[in-house]
Amino acid sequence: MWVPVAGLPQRLTLSASSGAGRLCLWRSGAARWKDVPARNRRGLSDIQPQLLRGQDFRELPSRPSKCGVESKRYLTSPRLAETVVQFLLKEDDPCKLILECNPGPGILTEALIQGGARVIALESDKTFIPHLESLGEKLGGKLHVVHCDFFKLDPRSFGVVKPTVDSRVLLRDLGIETLPWAKGIPLKVVGIFPAKNEKKLIWKFLHDIYSCTSLYRYGRVELNFFMNETDCQKIMANPQNRNLYQALSALWQVACEVKLLHTEPWSSFDKHAQGGQLGKPECRASEPLEQQTQQNLCFVQFTPRRNLFTQNLTPVNYDVFFHMLKQCFLKRNAKLIHQLHSLSPVDAEDILKKIRQKGTTKITDMYPADFKRLFETIERSKDYSCKWLYDDFMEDVVV
Numbered sequence: 022m023w024v025p026v027a028g029l030p031q032r033l034t035l036s037a038s039s040g041a042g043r044l045c046l047w048r049s050g051a052a053r054w055k056d057v058p059a060r061n062r063r064g065l066s067d068i069q070p071q072l073l074r075g076q077d078f079r080e081l082p083s084r085p086s087k088c089g090v091e092s093k094r095y096l097t098s099p100r101l102a103e104t105v106v107q108f109l110l111k112e113d114d115p116c117k118l119i120l121e122c123n124p125g126p127g128i129l130t131e132a133l134i135q136g137g138a139r140v141i142a143l144e145s146d147k148t149f150i151p152h153l154e155s156l157g158e159k160l161g162g163k164l165h166v167v168h169c170d171f172f173k174l175d176p177r178s179f180g181v182v183k184p185t186v187d188s189r190v191l192l193r194d195l196g197i198e199t200l201p202w203a204k205g206i207p208l209k210v211v212g213i214f215p216a217k218n219e220k221k222l223i224w225k226f227l228h229d230i231y232s233c234t235s236l237y238r239y240g241r242v243e244l245n246f247f248m249n250e251t252d253c254q255k256i257m258a259n260p261q262n263r264n265l266y267q268a269l270s271a272l273w274q275v276a277c278e279v280k281l282l283h284t285e286p287w288s289s290f291d292k293h294a295q296g297g298q299l300g301k302p303e304c305r306a307s308e309p310l311e312q313q314t315q316q317n318l319c320f321v322q323f324t325p326r327r328n329l330f331t332q333n334l335t336p337v338n339y340d341v342f343f344h345m346l347k348q349c350f351l352k353r354n355a356k357l358i359h360q361l362h363s364l365s366p367v368d369a370e371d372i373l374k375k376i377r378q379k380g381t382t383k384i385t386d387m388y389p390a391d392f393k394r395l396f397e398t399i400e401r402s403k404d405y406s407c408k409w410l411y412d413d414f415m416e417d418v419v420v
Contacts, residue, residue, distance in 0.1 A: 095125035122212025
């Protein structure tokens, strides 16, 4: 049973075994998850790390800095900091609570506070903690510094994960309250995606949004991240950019209003070096200097949509929606009607009529909103007890 989170309407409280999302399992795919506890068989795991008694955010462990292994990029340009502040703190925007990931020397931190924000700085490198705490004392209590790694928050895996960072402990002790999904933004997150794990994090946040877990227990948390230009282009692609358009594009655009706010040369960011020093990024030997300096980081805003969840798309059955899109894009140039035959026993021609698509429509002709309409139309079908066909290609089997 899904429990309503972040003030979602009571009517969306659906059982995983109720009408929406009933499945027919083909072949042996279901056996792969036979040892997984039943409560975790809808999508990825929501098991939370086991916490020690009395633990609070001040005691959240963090691994030692690995400057030579996991290099981090830092915003050190006052000009760029002012640009970011202009996007995050607008006069007509009531949300002034900012969670900053790995602020490093605190250039952006100070600019945000001077702009009227209250900042929670999550810094994973203890080298910067004394400076940030000193900065907080000078800024009149508007800066709260926590030594932990935001990008290890609520890891999606089974069992105990170390280091443990649990958003419920963190935000509870910081006094952050839940805001109903249909209301405004409870807080904004700003930072730079770590290059090493960017793709994994992009998918992790996507699952968090649809499942209303991690930060999204508290409402429609807004993400503002500098990210790789190629990944940005993929997320924002649509049928007008067929070569880049993929399941990831549709899933993000259904979930959020995605805006490219700013593009900044990669060379503008400093990298942490041994001894606590900051320096310009070094070019990899495999890439010429000219190619490295022409790379860009894109500052992208992800604002969850108020109308993301409906009677037919909920945190209970979102994993079926994920599967539908992934299966569709496996044969991206195929006709939609052919893919429907392999996805659902529901009458494909009738479904196409209801969503006002032609028999010649291809997968890459469908906009993200069209895929959501397709999914909801199949979920509403009343003449079929089994609405989805799953086979061995399915990644997250529901049993």
